[in-house]
Amino acid sequence: MRMKKVFATAGMVTLSFGLAACGGSDNAASATGGALDGAEIVVGSKDFDEQLVLGNITKLALENAGAEVDDQINLGGTDAARAALTSGDIDTYWEYNGTAWISFFGETEAIPDRIEQYEAVRDRDLEENQLVWMQPAEFNNTYALAFPTAAAEELGNPTKLSDLAGLVADDPDAATVCVENEFSTRDDGLPGLEEAYGIAFPDGNVTVLDTALVYTAAAAQDPCNFGEVFTSDGRVASLDLTVLEDDKGFFPLYNPSPVFREEVYEQYGDQLDEIFDPISAALTQEEMTMLNERVSVDLEQPADVAEDWLTEQGLL
Structure with missing residues (x-):
């Protein structure tokens, strides 16, 4: 056979x-x-x-x-x-x-x-x-969260996903994130990430967009400072986005x-x-x-x- x-x-x-x-x-x-x-x-x-x-x-x-x-x-x-x-x-x-x-x-x-x-x-x-x-x-091609490299100081110089918990606590208005629809509901997406890292993005801080728009929205910091990205996507480098380290190894x-x-x-x-x-x-x-x-x-x-x-x- x-x-x-x-x-x-x-x-x-x-x-x-x-x-x-x-x-x-x-x-x-x-x-x-x-x-x-x-x-x-x-x-x-x-x-x-x-x-x-x-x-x-x-x-x-x-x-x-x-x-x-x-x-x-x-x-x-x-x-x-x-x-x-x-x-x-x-x-x-x-x-x-x-x-x-x-x-x-x-x-x-x-x-x-x-x-x-x-x-x-x-x-x-x-x-x-x-x-x-x-x-x-x-x-x-795993998931990640990224932000504009030029905005690092403004956002507290985060380097890893664990840093977002501190940002949510200290400056919740800055803890805004754009995601595409699948990521907003998947167990290996935003709900699982929040649970794994003990992060609770404030109500209204999560914006669901088409995949392509997530990258440009994050790069422009409008309406979000962080965006869900794919690590093999060429737009990460072309838009000068910094990828946060998945320091707890959440993403498979x-x-x-x-x-x-x-x-x-x-x-x-x-x-x-x-x-x-x-x-x-x-x-x-x-x-x-x-x-x-x-x-x-x-x-x-x-x-x-x-x-x-x-x-x-x-x-x-």
């Missing part, structure tokens, strides 16, 4: 993570053209820039191998993408292991070792939902993997490994941040960015 290969190769994930840190272009080999001739695969993604890039990388890589792809990229938030996968409306999208562990499985304690975190999610989702988590990318690791329905992986697993393992190995923190910046800051189209990157890496 095909799934034996998943567990056999899982023990090699330590090596895979190590290769990823070295960059993928020297070790990667493009899938042989025609490897997926006759395959019909439905590709989805969530609705933010990084996911749009990853979705287009998936689409182009599968088409390059001969598959016929039904493009369902940009489905919406996490719940929409996950529901589409578990119902069979799509066959694959990239998901983050921390999201699965906390949000899907309802666990409250993150696993600090990225390999153990991946393996725990991989094994559980296969057993419970017949979903196959392929080799994870090395980059970690968010290494993403292509996740396929078991039915699809059983049929095409060898070919999918050949296609996606080199892609995951090449997606380092530096590479993903650069790709995100091209979309979020330079306003390039995700499909163009994905095609350029795959070509540069020798994967297309």
Whole structure:
């Protein structure tokens, strides 16, 4: 049975993570053209820039191998993408292991070792939902709170999330935060962060905005001094935001993997490994941040960015 290969190769994930840190272009080999001739695969993604890039990388890589792809990229938030996968409306999208562990499985304690975190999610989702988590990318797109570097003195020179408790107590009017909708309700978002750090932002100090607006609102300190950010987002550097250290290790690791329905992986697993393992190995923190910046800051189209990157890496 095909799934034996998943567990056999899982023990090699330590090596895979190590290769990823070295960059993928020297070790990667493009899938042989025609490897997926006759395959019909439905590709989805969530609705933010990084996911749009990853979705287009998936689409182009599968088409390059001969598959016929039904493009369902940009489905919406996490719940929409996950529901589409578990119902069979799509066959694959990239998901983050921390999201699965906390949000899907309802666990409250993150696993600090990225390999153990991946393996725990991989094994559980296969057993419970017949979903196959392929080799994870090395980059970690975890949550963080950030503020304009120029406003450090004004805000009491915070360096870590624990410092926010003092700011709430000493200067509550300055303890304003902008977040996107998912973060405002998720267990691994604002409610969990407040509980873990003993912080209670005053009523009216939390503003929910579209993801893209959170960055610019925080940078302008209007209407908030702090913003929820993703650590692999290129706007953190371009807007000169300082990320607060998660000194209590609240946020789990968010290494993403292509996740396929078991039915699809059983049929095409060898070919999918050949296609996606080199892609995951090449997606380092530096590479993903650069790709995100091209979309979020330079306003390039995700499909163009994905095609350029795959070509540069020798994967297309």
